[in-house]
Amino acid sequence: MGDARVIPVCCNDPVTTRGSTGRMASIAIYSVKGGVGKTTLAVNLAWCASTLSRRKTLLWDLDAANGSGFLLGVDPKRKHSADSIFADGSDTAKVIQSTAYPGLDLLPADESIRTLDRQLDRLGKKKRIARLTEGLSKAYDRIIFDCPPVLNELSAQIMRAADVVIVPLPPSPLSARALDVVVEEVRGSGKGHPPILPVLTMLDLRRSLHREARDANPTWPIIPLASAVEQCAVERQPVGAFAPRSPAARAIAQLWTAIERKLAQK
Ligand SMILES: Nc1ncnc2c1ncn2[C@@H]1O[C@H](COP(=O)(O)OP(=O)(O)OP(=O)(O)O)[C@@H](O)[C@H]1O
Ligand SMILES: [Mg+2]
Numbered sequence: 001m002g003d004a005r006v007i008p009v010c011c012n013d014p015v016t017t018r019g020s021t022g023r024m025a026s027i028a029i030y031s032v033k034g035g036v037g038k039t040t041l042a043v044n045l046a047w048c049a050s051t052l053s054r055r056k057t058l059l060w061d062l063d064a065a066n067g068s069g070f071l072l073g074v075d076p077k078r079k080h081s082a083d084s085i086f087a088d089g090s091d092t093a094k095v096i097q098s099t100a101y102p103g104l105d106l107l108p109a110d111e112s113i114r115t116l117d118r119q120l121d122r123l124g125k126k127k128r129i130a131r132l133t134e135g136l137s138k139a140y141d142r143i144i145f146d147c148p149p150v151l152n153e154l155s156a157q158i159m160r161a162a163d164v165v166i167v168p169l170p171p172s173p174l175s176a177r178a179l180d181v182v183v184e185e186v187r188g189s190g191k192g193h194p195p196i197l198p199v200l201t202m203l204d205l206r207r208s209l210h211r212e213a214r215d216a217n218p219t220w221p222i223i224p225l226a227s228a229v230e231q232c233a234v235e236r237q238p239v240g241a242f243a244p245r246s247p248a249a250r251a252i253a254q255l256w257t258a259i260e261r262k263l264a265q266k
Contacts, residue, residue: 024137025263027144028162028194032185033178034149037168037201039067040229041252042146045166047238048256050104055141058096061109062116062158063148069108072099073236081112086119086128092136101241105140117152129154130161151185159189164262168201168223171213195262199223199255221255224248 029042039061046059046068061068061082069076080094085107097106113119120128133143145158159165167182169175179198186193200217204210204225214222223229226248228239235242240249 024133024141024143025163025266026133026161027142027259027263028147028158028165029145029168030147030155030158030162030165030182031167031169031175031178032149032151032155032181033175036149036170036175036178037223037229038149039063039071039146040232041166041168041199041201041223041255042144043068043071043232044229044238044240044252045256045259046104046142046144047101047240048253049142049144050101051240052253052256053142053260054103056103056139057142057144058105058107058136058140059144059146060107061146062113062154063146064109064111064114064116065148066109068146069097069106071232071236071238072101072104072106074099074106074108076108076110082108082110083112083116083119085132086116086123092132101238109146117150117154120153120157126157127160129157133161151181155185156189159186159194162194163266164259165194165196166259167196167198169198169220170202171200171207171210197221197259197262221251221258223251223255 029038031038042059046057049055050057059068074097077097082095084090085092085095095107097108099106136143145162147155147158165186167179169179183196186196199221200213201223202225203214203222224247228243228246228248232239239246239252243249
């Protein structure tokens with residue numbers, strides 16, 4: 001991967017980040033590929049941001065399936081549909097829900113944003129998500145986007161709004177292709193496009209293909225294939241909340257530290 005904006009990080013340090021940098025930062029968890037662990041990572045990183053780093057954090061679910069809300073144990077409020085925030089003069093506060101975790105709020109998704117890319121296209125405002133993010137920056141230190149696996153106006157807008165893009169990659173040639181597509185998409189978002197941080201996910205070092213992927217990309221953070229992570233969907237909690245000493249919880253916390261360090265350098 002020869003792109004200078006794909007950032008190598010070392011993630012072996014313990015979690016030490018505390019307090020606020022005084023500036024909101026937005027983090028997109030994105031891939032064009034489905035089922036790679038975006039939602040799982042988004043929820044767990046949002047928990048790290050609020051609980052380990054004590055940042056006021058908003059997890060913004062942009063996938064109609066509302067997986068983030070499910071994993072956080074937040075049941076949907078039916079009063080205001082998720083697409084209502086995109087209308088002129090809308091109030092995001094009406095849609096945002098609190099979670100069981102101090103400092104962590106959720107902007108949930110629902111069926112109404114299934115055609116959000118077309119709605120955004122129709123609005124003709126290329127930076128609608130960036131503007132909404134800016135508005136939310138008064139209330140939050142960190143905004144984390146759980147992105148759908150799409151390549152359209154919605155993903156283009158998210159790339160314009162994000163300060164850093166995290167790309168989960170299970171070790172497979174198809175994932176490597178997905179990373180190439182993301183790099184192209186992010187480059188297309190403009191001159192000062194955000195850095196991309198690829199993360200090897202669901203890594204199982206018993207498998208030779210997985211060891212080869214790790215050896216080929218020694219600076220990429222790793223999230224192991226772990227039943228504790230799968231259990232998030234059963235517990236409806238982030239792994240750090242119910243299995244804080246598990247290797248997976250530690251790996252996710254280290255990834256969060258690496259992201260915070262990257263943001264501090266910006
Ligand atoms: N590190 C991991 N170890 C084991 N299972 C994992 C890991 N990460 C994710 N999974 C599992 O992989 C499946 C897909 O995860 P997830 O829903 O987060 O992916 P996604 O990229 O958001 O999918 P979609 O593109 O459909 O939104 C889930 O069953 C989840 O529990
Ligand atoms: Mg998802």
